[in-house]
Amino acid sequence: MRILVAHAFYRIPxxxxxxxxxQVELLRERHQVELFSARNEELKGSxxxxxxxxxxGGVRKRLEAVARGLAPxxxxxxxxxxxxxxxxxxxxxxxxxxxxxxxxxxxxxxxNGYRFTEGQVCDRCVGGNHLHALMHECFPSKGxxxxxxxxxxxxRFARRVDTHVDLFIxxxxxxxxxxxxxxxxxxxxxxxxNFTDTSARPATPAEHGVYAGRLSSEKGLDVLxxxxxxxxDPPFELLGDGPLSAPLEKMASDLGxxxxxxxxxxxxxxxxxxxxxxxxxxxxxxxxxxAPLAVFEAMARGVPPVVSNRGGLPExxxxxxxxxxxxDPEDLARAIEALRRDDELRSRASRAARDFAVSELGPDRHRxxxxxxxxxxxxxxxxxP
Numbered sequence: 453m454r455i456l457v458a459h460a461f462y463r464i465p466x467x468x469x470x471x472x473x474x475q476v477e478l479l480r481e482r483h484q485v486e487l488f489s490a491r492n493e494e495l496k497g498s499x500x501x502x503x504x505x506x507x508x509g510g511v512r513k514r515l516e517a518v519a520r521g522l523a524p525x526x527x528x529x530x531x532x533x534x535x536x537x538x539x540x541x542x543x544x545x546x547x548x549x550x551x552x553x554x555x556x557x558x559x560x561x562x563x564n565g566y567r568f569t570e571g572q573v574c575d576r577c578v579g580g581n582h583l584h585a586l587m588h589e590c591f592p593s594k595g596x597x598x599x600x601x602x603x604x605x606x607x608r609f610a611r612r613v614d615t616h617v618d619l620f621i622x623x624x625x626x627x628x629x630x631x632x633x634x635x636x637x638x639x640x641x642x643x644x645x646n647f648t649d650t651s652a653r654p655a656t657p658a659e660h661g662v663y664a665g666r667l668s669s670e671k672g673l674d675v676l677x678x679x680x681x682x683x684x685d686p687p688f689e690l691l692g693d694g695p696l697s698a699p700l701e702k703m704a705s706d707l708g709x710x711x712x713x714x715x716x717x718x719x720x721x722x723x724x725x726x727x728x729x730x731x732x733x734x735x736x737x738x739x740x741x742x743a744p745l746a747v748f749e750a751m752a753r754g755v756p757p758v759v760s761n762r763g764g765l766p767e768x769x770x771x772x773x774x775x776x777x778x779x780d781p782e783d784l785a786r787a788i789e790a791l792r793r794d795d796e797l798r799s800r801a802s803r804a805a806r807d808f809a810v811s812e813l814g815p816d817r818h819r820x821x822x823x824x825x826x827x828x829x830x831x832x833x834x835x836x837p
Contacts, residue, residue: 454523461535468556515543534599555622555742561577627763655727660688675780685710688711692716756802
């Protein structure tokens with residue numbers, strides 16, 4: 453097949469960006485694939501970002517030139533805001549090419565994409581009143597809030613971009629259910645979990661735990677630090693950066709967490725090195741996570757995850773003892789201590805994590821499922837005799 457993949461790379465790279473790059477490489481083993489990318493970091497301020505979302509004319513012209521050169525059988529879009537705007541959806545409709553969209557976050561109904569603001573899960577904008585994004589602390593600035601709120605409202609209600617998508621890919625059961633709650637027919641949703649490399653040797657556990665991801669309020673990292681304090685300051689590696697980098701470092705100092713190491717943003721080699729000897733992985737999110745790639749990478753190594761009971765996280769964990777109450781440092785400390793002290797539990801959870809990764813998250817399975825989605829999207833456009 454000829455496949456056009458489109459994605460706007462984030463200012464702060466994360467798992468979604470890494471997944472898109474890996475997906476393109478995987479598909480190229482069997483198909484002709486073109487990646488059309490835009491970089492959010494190249495936009496100068498909120499005004500240019502808002503303009504790009506509302507009127508992505510220049511991007512649309514470049515995208516159309518690529519599409520006409522490739523003549524794709526299907527277009528697969530990931531993140532579109534702000535650098536792509538509705539350009540991909542509009543072009544797919546214009547060229548009458550089937551469009552598949554992977555839903556990595558909540559931006560179809562939430563301007564900031566997290567369904568989380570001011571320390572709480574939030575559904576204020578789901579009904580369509582995006583003014584809530586300006587009335588609450590959903591963005592760093594009111595200008596950015598206004599740009600996203602306006603663009604998403606126009607795309608949802610005026611351009612009706614949801615109707616341009618033939619099939620939505622949900623990377624978790626949670627997201628598949630969420631799309632149904634938002635009024636998208638189950639006939640237009642396929643669940644395809646993201647994938648990771650499952651060929652690495654299982655970890656040889658040392659003592660340290662690991663978190664990898666964005667350092668921001670919805671991730672519950674203040675709860676993690678409080679839990680580590682309750683556990684007596686065990687060795688722990690905190691990987692990533694974000695708006696809470698400095699506040700978290702100060703909090704760790706105030707709590708006396710001398711064995712907590714802030715590694716910042718690390719490359720894949722360093723992440724793999726730290727996972728290769730990790731005893732456990734923690735994802736203490738306060739928001740509804742979809743399918744964090746970092747958790748998958750840990751599970752592929754047989755590193756058992758401790759997760760909060762939010763979104764798609766619980767469906768990844770076989771032992772309910774490792775699913776914790778969101779925002780509860782005492783409960784999180786209990787689960788961490790269980791993996792630190794109980795070798796039998798750690799061994800059992802490690803095997804379960806590894807087995808899940810091998811059976812559900814392998815590259816070949818993922819590619820086969822994507823191909824099935826593409827074929828279904830193409831078939832939906834073929835007139836019945």
